[in-house]
Amino acid sequence: MQRFWTHGYHATSMDDLVKATGVSRGSIYADFEGKRDLFLCCLSRYQDEVVTPAFAQVEQADAGLETIEAYLLFQLSHLDDDRLPGPGCLVANTMTELGPHDRDIHDAVNAHNVRLQNGFYQVLKRANKSTSPLSPDQLGELAVFLTMSVQGLWSFSRSAESVEPLRQYARTLIDLVKSRLQ
Amino acid sequence: MQRFWTHGYHATSMDDLVKATGVSRGSIYADFEGKRDLFLCCLSRYQDEVVTPAFAQVEQADAGLETIEAYLLFQLSHLDDDRLPGPGCLVANTMTELGPHDRDIHDAVNAHNVRLQNGFYQVLKRANKSTSPLSPDQLGELAVFLTMSVQGLWSFSRSAESVEPLRQYARTLIDLVKSRLQ
DNA sequence: CCAATACAAGAACGATCATTCCAAAACTGT
DNA sequence: ACAGTTTTGGAATGATCGTTCTTGTATTGG
Numbered sequence: 001m002q003r004f005w006t007h008g009y010h011a012t013s014m015d016d017l018v019k020a021t022g023v024s025r026g027s028i029y030a031d032f033e034g035k036r037d038l039f040l041c042c043l044s045r046y047q048d049e050v051v052t053p054a055f056a057q058v059e060q061a062d063a064g065l066e067t068i069e070a071y072l073l074f075q076l077s078h079l080d081d082d083r084l085p086g087p088g089c090l091v092a093n094t095m096t097e098l099g100p101h102d103r104d105i106h107d108a109v110n111a112h113n114v115r116l117q118n119g120f121y122q123v124l125k126r127a128n129k130s131t132s133p134l135s136p137d138q139l140g141e142l143a144v145f146l147t148m149s150v151q152g153l154w155s156f157s158r159s160a161e162s163v164e165p166l167r168q169y170a171r172t173l174i175d176l177v178k179s180r181l182q
Numbered sequence: 183m184q185r186f187w188t189h190g191y192h193a194t195s196m197d198d199l200v201k202a203t204g205v206s207r208g209s210i211y212a213d214f215e216g217k218r219d220l221f222l223c224c225l226s227r228y229q230d231e232v233v234t235p236a237f238a239q240v241e242q243a244d245a246g247l248e249t250i251e252a253y254l255l256f257q258l259s260h261l262d263d264d265r266l267p268g269p270g271c272l273v274a275n276t277m278t279e280l281g282p283h284d285r286d287i288h289d290a291v292n293a294h295n296v297r298l299q300n301g302f303y304q305v306l307k308r309a310n311k312s313t314s315p316l317s318p319d320q321l322g323e324l325a326v327f328l329t330m331s332v333q334g335l336w337s338f339s340r341s342a343e344s345v346e347p348l349r350q351y352a353r354t355l356i357d358l359v360k361s362r363l364q
Numbered sequence: 365c366c367a368a369t370a371c372a373a374g375a376a377c378g379a380t381c382a383t384t385c386c387a388a389a390a391c392t393g394t
Numbered sequence: 395a396c397a398g399t400t401t402t403g404g405a406a407t408g409a410t411c412g413t414t415c416t417t418g419t420a421t422t423g424g
Contacts, residue, residue: 008192008279010190010193011192011279011283014411015411018374024371024372024373024374025374025375026371027372029414030371034412035413085282088278093279095337095338095340095341096190096274096275097190097275097278099341100188100269101193106341110341113341141354145350145351145354148334148335148337148351149330150334151337151338152332152333152334153330153334155277155330156277156330156333158281158282159281159282159288159292159295169327169330172327173327176358176359179361180361195380196382197381197382200404206401206402206403207382207384207403208384208401208402208403209401209402209403211382212401212402216383217383
């Protein structure tokens with residue numbers, strides 16, 4: 001999974017995976033139908049092992065906008081300036097590399113994005129207790145906005161040489177969304 | 183160039199390029215040192231033929247925030263619902279695919295981003311005529327924010343099934359930045 | 365202990381890869 | 395018209411690719 005995450009699907013060979021995992025070629029093919037099937041399983045595993053532990057706080061019943069910011073800053077805390085460029089996000093990387101060309105992968109990516117949107121939407125709904133609240137449609141649009149903005153953050157981390165602009169982006173994003181809700 | 187744009191570097195073979203361009207293999211190698219050199223030239227040509235004609239309006243001396251919005255909506259106007267998922271942006275795609283692994287490509291991507299940031303910065307400076315203006319640092323941060331946000335837009339267009347959420351994102355982005363400047 | 369079965373390691377396979385090479389065609393100069 | 399040079403088209407090359415296959419080892423049951 002790490003190898004797919006850092007290098008992408010096409011640039012990762014089965015040899016690379018055999019070496020990186022220490023698992024024999026025969027065993028891989030015993031367990032998966034082929035490279036693509038293995039990749040789909042890695043996407044699924046990434047969701048369970050990486051996304052869920054991190055995003056769960058946003059999906060909590062009491063999560064606020066600060067929780068979204070904390071989620072982003074926590075993800076960025078894995079990077080410091082000598083760990084850049086970072087691997088980004090496997091799903092985000094995959095959206096770019098394979099999203100246009102593979103239906104099943106597109107669907108997996110889409111499911112991930114819907115999950116993020118729903119999490120953000122719930123937070124926005126809670127945060128929408130103001131004197132002039134936004135409509136549900138407007139909140140939905142803001143949730144989509146957040147989901148797409150976060151995608152930009154991961155893409156940039158693939159090329160970034162310093163982590164501070166990434167952090168600043170997260171803070172600015174949350175600030176702007178906050179001011180939209182007031 | 184189109185093939186690299188839609189499929190990425192690693193998923194595009196020299197055979198693909200020979201077929202797509204109608205140029206013989208020998209001619210390609212006569213003009214370029216290899217696949218990577220050809221790709222670097224495509225990045226450069228993309229800058230001249232795609233980015234410059236589109237982004238020039240943002241770099242105009244009288245460009246405003248509406249110009250940034252018009253730039254984004256114009257880029258999106260090439261897509262309608264049966265032309266999705268779109269190719270995204272060659273530079274943005276490359277940032278994700280190759281940015282972490284190739285120094286020269288990283289530098290080309292970085293130069294593109296700096297260009298976008300500078301264009302956005304100038305617009306923001308002009309738009310910053312309010313009763314409580316933002317500092318140059320704050321404007322710089324907003325310009326970086328815009329650059330990274332636009333990256334999210336192109337990545338999403340690689341997976342999108344409808345163009346309206348992409349348009350809405352562009353409008354929301356400009357609205358949020360406007361409200362930050364007031 | 366032996367035979368049958370299951371599993372692991374990695375060689376082998378045919379296809380595809382990026383690049384080089386070569387023969388034929390086209391062009392240029394005398 | 396002819397010889398020399400350049401360009402073109404695509405075959406050839408050696409490496410790498412994803413996948414299958416084979417051999418050796420381990421395990422299980424009689």
